[in-house]
Amino acid sequence: MANSPAGMGGLETVAPGKGSRNGRSPGGAGSFRDRTFTSYISLRTLAVTGVIIAVILILEGTSGGRLLQGVNVGGVLDASSEIGFIAIGVTILMIGGEFDLSVGQSFVASGMTFATIYHTVGVVPAIVVGLATGAAIGFVNGFITLSFGIPSFITTLGTSYVVAGMVLLVTGAAPISAISLPASFHMFGGYVFGLPVRWEVVWWIGLVVVMGLVLHKTAFGNHVFAAGGKPEVAKNIGVRVVRTKMTLFVLCGMFAAFSGIVLFAHLGDIEASAGSGLQLEAIAAAVIGGTALFGGVGTVYGGAIGSLFLGVLTVGLVLSGASTTYYELFVGIVLIGAVALQAKVEGLGNFTKRMTERLRIQRAFSGSEALSREELYGGE
Amino acid sequence: MVVSDQHTETADAGEGVGPTPGAGVAQDGSLALGGGVVADDGVRPAPVVGQPDASTRTPALELRKVSKRFGVAWAVRDVSFCIYPGEAMALLGDNGAGKSTVVKMISGALSPTSGELYVTGKKVRFSSSQAARRAGIATVYQDLGLVPTMSVWRNFFLGAELRTKGRLDVRRMRWEAEESLKEIGLRNLRSVDQNVMRMSGGEQQALSIGRAVHFEQKVLLLDEPTAALSVKETEKVFEYIGRAKARGVAVLVIMHNTAQALRCAEKVVVMRHGRVISERRVEGDTSALMEAVNGDISGVGESLQ
Structure with a gap:
């Protein structure tokens, strides 16, 4: 859970499942493989790709298969x-x-x-x-x-x-x-x-x-x-x-x-x-x-x-x-949707989200049951 | 930075400089001494008063009568101390004592109004923080050392990327970053590909410290490294500091917490009202020492200054 891949956007995204594989095991020098393509194409980009495919299918229908x-x-x-x-x-x-x-x-x-x-x-x-x-x-x-x-x-x-x-x-x-x-x-x-x-x-x-x-x-x-x-x-x-x-x-x-x-x-x-x-x-x-x-x-x-x-x-x-009005309408909707997705999944515009994520990571790694005030309020 | 041509032995280590009585305790030989601490001929600074074996060692960092004035107010007045390779010094003091001004002068963010800085025996003047970094001083600020949106290995090698035929040698950088972080004591990092944003405060400290050690910086400057950390993570940071010392790095830690300072440093320097008011070796009964240091910090029991 700490390494939930959902929504890690950007360049350095770790591929799903990769984190757990490398895990906390001591892991030799060669324990990391070269990154998969999801490292370069963020998961958000993949999500948007899904949206595009959906839009293509819809338009394929409305255009009568043309x-x-x-x-x-x-x-x-x-x-x-x-x-x-x-x-x-x-x-x-x-x-x-x-x-x-x-x-x-x-x-x-x-x-x-x-x-x-x-x-x-x-x-x-x-x-x-x-x-x-x-x-x-x-x-x-x-x-x-x-x-x-x-x-x-x-x-x-x-x-x-x-x-x-x-x-x-x-x-x-x-x-x-x-x-x-x-x-x-x-x-x-x-x-x-x-x-x-x-x-x-x-x-x-x-x-x-x-x-x-x-x-x-x-x-x-x-x-x-x-x-x-x-x-x-x-x-x-x-x-x-x-x-x-x-x-x-x-x-x-x-x-x-x-x-x-x-x-x-x-x-x-x-x-x-x-x-x-x-x-x-x-x-x-x-x-x-x-x-x-x-x-x-x-x-x-x-x-x-x-x-x-x-x-x-x-x-x-x-x-x-x-x-052509529909063009602008669609662009507007998808634009807002993309940014909303970004704010949601990356927690970049959302402080609370970021903090909870961080606390979960700390808990997972330190194994501590309780979290101190410093952990809650410091270091950001 | 400007390196002075020749620094001869002078008498300026005489009266009025830094160390108060009790500070001149001999270096005990048990301190880890990193390799390559041989002084260049002719550029060795004058021995500090009360350092019997200082003639055989060159401090990694030395401040001599460093002062800083803002307008008419002296923020720092005649501060002198030195740190040897493989040694940690804690700089303590209340808010406004002048600690951060000292840090800024060492890290190149401010230049002293008067006084001199020496790095491994060479007189230096920093025009910028980059100059200080090039001279071998790594400053670990709480918020200014890492790019949160970049991965661990990219941060580790930022500005010093390894290349083969113009392209990044990703494989080698990831491997070296991972090895260096393990060596400094960060063993449970999930991946060097993860964003720094997603690391805990202690892990970020490990990254900064590990980077300084990897690039063979001579002085590591830590500004309140444990301020935002849990007890457990604080312990880890002490471990990272210990490993950096074992590699021959001189560590200067700025702290509020006396107990923590006594745990990670060999020497404790207390500042008040811009001056160094005491310098003590950490040895023997730490509880008595702690009381004395706390007294120095608060000024309680002092007649006047």
């Missing part, structure tokens, strides 16, 4: 990947304890920069410049936040307006359209070997895996969790918190930029309003996937699953002939 047809599965993945790129950046930034509300504007600004210059400078240099645009916005966000000590929520709200204004000034609110898409755009918008899946989905999955490894298997990733979990401790121990967070801001801007570039390569046009609301969708995806709002807890895979949920809803509701 949702799980090949073409529509491809459509779901397309929709998921567009928000998914942004969600990668937003998730790692949130794990590091910061927000970015300007990703929608980074998305538009970078996509438009790319759209404006690709036919004069070439596709690859245009991608580089597009990514640099996102990186620059991220850098400004990080610089202002970290050097003035302004909450990133406020900083990025401000920069989102500034960038939106600049985009309107430059474009005059006119959309940018490609007359014909160059063949090289195929690497994002083309279909994979005749399957109903576009290359952008492959890029998305690849980046999720890469960033997952970076977050969980490198020292940098370790520092991200520390910077988000308890920055004072991280700094005290010698982690370069400011540098780590700055890197995250820049990466976040770059992922949003990448999404904007991919969108243009896929659709062939982009307009100033294309990015509106994306920042909240990306945060929703991250939170649904188990990322804590206050930092220190979360997984890239969770953010991807959250994105997948948004993709399923978008396509499923369209196929069901429902109005």
Whole structure:
């Protein structure tokens, strides 16, 4: 009971049954096996996966069995990947304890920069410049936040307006359209070997895996969790918190930029309003996937699953002939449900819950019948 | 940190410094002496008065006439003491006696207004807590040492991760953390993968202490390590401290509770009104010693200061 796995979210979750196996036996050096995948995908993420499967089944019913047809599965993945790129950046930034509300504007600004210059400078240099645009916005966000000590929520709200204004000034609110898409755009918008899946989905999955490894298997990733979990401790121990967070801001801007570039390569046009609301969708995806709002807890895979949920809803509701109002309704319900689940099972927002859990652990390990006042009131 | 070039024997260990009569008891040879305590030539500090065999040993930590002033008020005045490797010293005193100011100066959070700090005989000046950590001083704060949302092994190696080809050597770190924690006396930990948030206060102390020992820190600074613990867990923490001492770490414990201090320390220093008013070896009849120490703390029976 002390090691009840229910609701242990976050990265370091111990797999069910694992605790009791290693137990309190002296256990040799090799008594711990490498962690199973539940260590990386939290149980909360698995619970959300269950919810998504339920939603898929419902929408499969309401759409008359069309949702799980090949073409529509491809459509779901397309929709998921567009928000998914942004969600990668937003998730790692949130794990590091910061927000970015300007990703929608980074998305538009970078996509438009790319759209404006690709036919004069070439596709690859245009991608580089597009990514640099996102990186620059991220850098400004990080610089202002970290050097003035302004909450990133406020900083990025401000920069989102500034960038939106600049985009309107430059474009005059006119959309940018490609007359014909160059063949090289195929690497994002083309279909994979005749399957109903576009290359952008492959890029998305690849980046999720890469960033997952970076977050969980490198020292940098370790520092991200520390910077988000308890920055004072991280700094005290010698982690370069400011540098780590700055890197995250820049990466976040770059992922949003990448999404904007991919969108243009896929659709062939982009307009100033294309990015509106994306920042909240990306945060929703991250939170649904188990990322804590206050930092220190979360997984890239969770953010991807959250994105997948948004993709399923978008396509499923369209196929069901429902109005887009239902999309927002569902997102809202699931978002609140995910956070409520988080508060409930992790006890992070619930002091009483945490204390009882702790007392149970102490009782289990110390074997003491009575608990002293210090145990009840101290040490928290 | 700044290491002084040469520290010659000076007379500043003379009158007025720290130890009161009775403090200069000889080091008894029974103390565990960690390996590698050989003093570098020329940087050995002057022997403290009344330390007959101090010439053969270098204190892991020494404070000399350290003072700290806040505005016009002296929070700490002319505090001197030293701790040898493998030895534990308890710093006692009432609230406001200046203990925490001393701790903050040793851990690098504050810098002294005057006076000097020596770590293994080298004069140091800390500009930050990171500098103090690099110089070999591990401070175990109640709330500032661990990231609660991270696992045991990730906390253990935070900032000093082991890598192979750029990737974390997870297997080795988990193994080493587990071994080090067992060695320090934490045997019933469920898993090194569990979050620190889910550990008891005593287990968290074990993690902090075990980490300091593993990374061969020279001085372990414990600020009220048992304040929030049950009797049983307090015993465990004493065991961890004992094992750290056996590994040659010098331990400085800040405490309120005299009885507990006498159980885990070889030397007890009492502070009042920012000054060291007594320094005693723990030996012989502890009940008499306890009475004397408690008298020092409260100031009862003293004519004036």
